[in-house]
Amino acid sequence: MRLKQIILLVFVVCSMGVHADEGMWLLGNLNKQTRQAMKELGLQMPADKIYSPRKASLKDAVVSFGGFCSGVVVSEDGLVFTNHHCGFSSIQQHSTVEHDYLKDGFVAHNRSEELPNPELYVRFLLRTEDVTKRVLKATDDSMNEAQRTMAIDSIARLISDEVSRKDSTLVGVVDAYYGGNEFWLSVYRDFNDVRLVFAPPSSIGKFGWDTDNWMWPRHTGDFSVFRIYSDKNNRPADYSPENVPYHPPYVAPVSLDGYKEGSFCMTLGYPGSTERFLSSFGIEEMMNGMNQAMIDVRGVKQAIWKREMDRRDDIRIKYASKYDESSNYWKNSIGTNKAIRKLKVLEKKREMEATLRQWIQNTPGEREELMHLLSSLELNYKSRREANRALAYFGESFVNGPELIQLALEILNFDFEGEEKQVIAHLKKIIEKYEDLDLSIDKEVFTALLKEYREKVPARYLPPMYQTIDTLYNGDDKAYVDTLYARSEITTLRGLKRFFEKDTTFNIIEDPAISLGIDMLASYYDMNFEMREASEKIERDERLFNAAVRRMYADRNFYPDANSTMRLSFGTVCSYSPFDGAFYNYYTTPMGIFEKMRDHQGDPDFEVSPRLLELFCAGDFGRYADEKGEMKVCFISNNDITGGNSGSAMFNSKGELLGLAFDGNWEAMSSDIVFEPELQRCIGVDVRYMLFVIEKYGEAANLVKELKIK
Known part of the structure; x- marks a missing residue:
């Protein structure tokens, strides 16, 4: 009692x-x-x-x-x-x-x-300022979403540069709020x-x-x-x-x-x-795409890491931070999907959208502009569903998967012409990856993720290396991975040194890991390109959806x-x-x-x-x-x-x-x-x-x- x-x-x-x-x-x-x-x-x-x-x-x-x-x-x-x-x-x-x-x-x-x-x-906030009018003045209704984004990015950079020109110790950042309907400048000082x-x-x-x-x-x-x-x-x-x-x-x-x-x-x-303002279509995509990919792929990767961390102290120390970061969002994704189902989040969101649809139909000004808003969202999310899910698994399996691929992408993105401070910082970051890398573990992870990706996505989203595995290695993922690591120069700091010293006898593009990295970038680009039109329309419609909900509930106290x-x-x-x-x-x-x-x-x-x-x-x-x-x-x-x-x-x-x-x-x-x-x-x-x-x-x-x- x-x-x-x-x-x-x-x-x-x-x-x-x-x-x-x-x-x-x-x-x-x-x-x-x-x-x-x-x-x-x-x-x-x-x-x-x-x-x-x-x-x-x-x-x-x-x-x-x-x-x-x-x-x-x-x-x-x-x-x-x-x-x-x-x-x-x-x-x-x-x-x-x-x-x-x-x-x-x-x-x-x-x-x-x-x-x-x-x-x-560490970053201290000094002040904030509403710059919505100035930012949106750079846009007009004739622009498509890509043009609008480009215009906003340009004026945002200009506003940010004005801050640092007045005081070189300050950093100005313009952020979007309410789905890109408002913009605020934050002025910071970093130590x-x-x-x-x-x-x-x-x-x-x-x-x-x-x-x-x-x-x-x-x-x-x-x-x-x-x-x-x-x-x-x-x-x-x-x-x-x-x-x-x-x-x-x-x-x-x-x-x-x-x-x-x-x-x-x-x-x-x-x-x-x-x-909080995302449509039900976006929530469903997040559940079945990004969240599920994180659950499946990180579960495989982390099991290998944890086994070896428990066996050896040196591996525990090397892998502790990356395991901690990976597992945190892995468990978060498991809990998020479970809670969405248990708390009937999608059902509640769809009820609100039904109310919004009715409000649009009953409000002349809204009906003229937004009559097909929810239908458009549904159609475009459906259009990119398969590619978006494949991209989520691709990112987790390869871009965020084997560290050899991560190193290859870091090297491909290295900017020798950048500021000296940035070049040194980037170099240190790469060296730290080598220091915390165990090649035998990474090979096992790569082999396991090749299998996981193949099982989870349609064949048309398999990158070219799968054809190589099937034709030259008789479908043996491990044999392919062993050969890749044996032939690549960038598996060691020696190969990295040859790259940075611009050794004329070492053509970095011909290194098999670097070539694989280039193929990965091409596959990543192709999947994004397939979704480009739908994604632009979704970005526009989610922004309009966000603004419409706030207008419908004008008496509520909204936060971004x-x-x-x-x-x-x-x-x-x-x-x-x-x-x-x-x-x-x-x-x-x-x-x-x-x-x-x-x-x-x-x-x-x-x-x-x-x-x-x-x-x-x-x-x-x-x-x-x-x-x-x-x-x-x-x-x-x-x-x-x-x-x-x-x-x-x-x-x-x-x-x-x-x-x-x-x-x-x-x-x-x-x-x-x-x-x-x-x-x-x-x-x-x-x-x-x-x-x-x-x-x-x-x-x-x-x-x-x-x-x-x-």
Whole structure:
């Protein structure tokens, strides 16, 4: 009886203003309705303290971390908190069998020990500006979609160049919103000297690994710590031993007060992409094309990688980062397709489209322009269905498959005439691929993916190498792959060196791997060309569809789809019931870690270091415990997030840091397409657990002293 009362109370709390909780809002365009909704949920700070283009505000503490994650600045000396999985690649690059920072963690005891990461940068947003009128002025109704895109790209480049001409340390980016109906300029400043300061061992930062990924309850200490460096004038600078810690205009304060059921929670970060306005035809294509290709192909590739990673430590270190990146979106695709079916997302979208169709027919101005909009979408998606699906499998099987092909494509795209800095960076990227490559594993992957692609697509989409395999190798994929790797010069750094030194005795185009790369590009181009006409019409119709939906529901408060620009989402800390008879609390504790260790005995993904277990058993959590003396590890809110939000700051009503967002939940994996307020949850690691690990486990109290703790 008590459980039912608790669940009822949770639904009452979480259903208050559920529409307000949905949305990834532009900070520079927070309307009165959105600001009021935030206040009603408990926000205690004015909007100009969150975002201001003229004075220091909360947004100045939030960064895009490497262009693929988010982070938050927490000290006056440029310390940045982000997720462990966001820093994973950097941690892996510094790891060796002798110094295994992935397994053992890393602590810089002083600033001279902080490790540089030449390819890593952080990006600060300075301001945003609506440039829609200026951009659309460059277009007219007589243009087809390709011409319109070209005109928009040209004016966008012009606007961006104006920013950097005024200040060479600034970057201007014009992004499309609402399906290409609006355009905003974002002005950024990038810092390229970012150093690793602290990383917990993977047994903390990746506790549960693939099994727990996208799941709640969660017990993962998914965080790492970096520091931003600048020149002596506090300006951006490339790495140099002479650089000094960056002093930001705003530092996010840290709260040790925690949260309760229904507490206001606000997330600031850089969500990657959502498709909330996509038509049902586009959703169906995504399910059967890109998502299914990712599920099938990555499943094959990752099984080979994981087997070898479990056998050898050197392979585990080499392949850890690429496995982590690959498996994350593989499991995401599995969950997304499952959730779309279970939550009847397509059916709901089609109901809305039926309403839209009726509205168009009943509205004279709309009827004249859009009478055949939905029919056109249906026809053109159907026209490109087969080619689009083949292209998805092609991309996963070959472009994103064997690393030999990836190397061949990197070499073919190498620009000797580029800026020296870019040439060096590109060269380093290629060399790093060699360092993390095992040829025997790559050959096995290539052989397996040849078979997988052949089974999944019609014969007319097989590239020329399949004819070679059938005629010269009697259909033996392995014999073909073995010969290819044996004959290619670019399987080793020696061949790469001959290429870069422009050895006149080495004709790179005649190398069999390079020739294969050229064939792959031709096949990729052919499939895209087959879809060109349909794709242009789809792009136009989806833009018109997006605008029509907003006009039909003109009284609603619309937010644009995520597009890797800074967004704010807000809601409450909130438990949920994923299915009948189940109730998930809004936080987890170390007790859950012990329980998972017991339930997964012998599984290395759930191993915990004896030292951490000792600290848990001692129960000396100090000021990081709650009022009951308990340590909270992770918590959930109904904030609206997606990929790219990893590492996003989760703030309380006063703009104080509660933790870092690092995941969504399995039951709402269709969230990129539709928001489900009763199910969707944002999983965060509690900042108090982070500080406990840093101070007690890592013995790095000096880092904690840098923070502004409330």
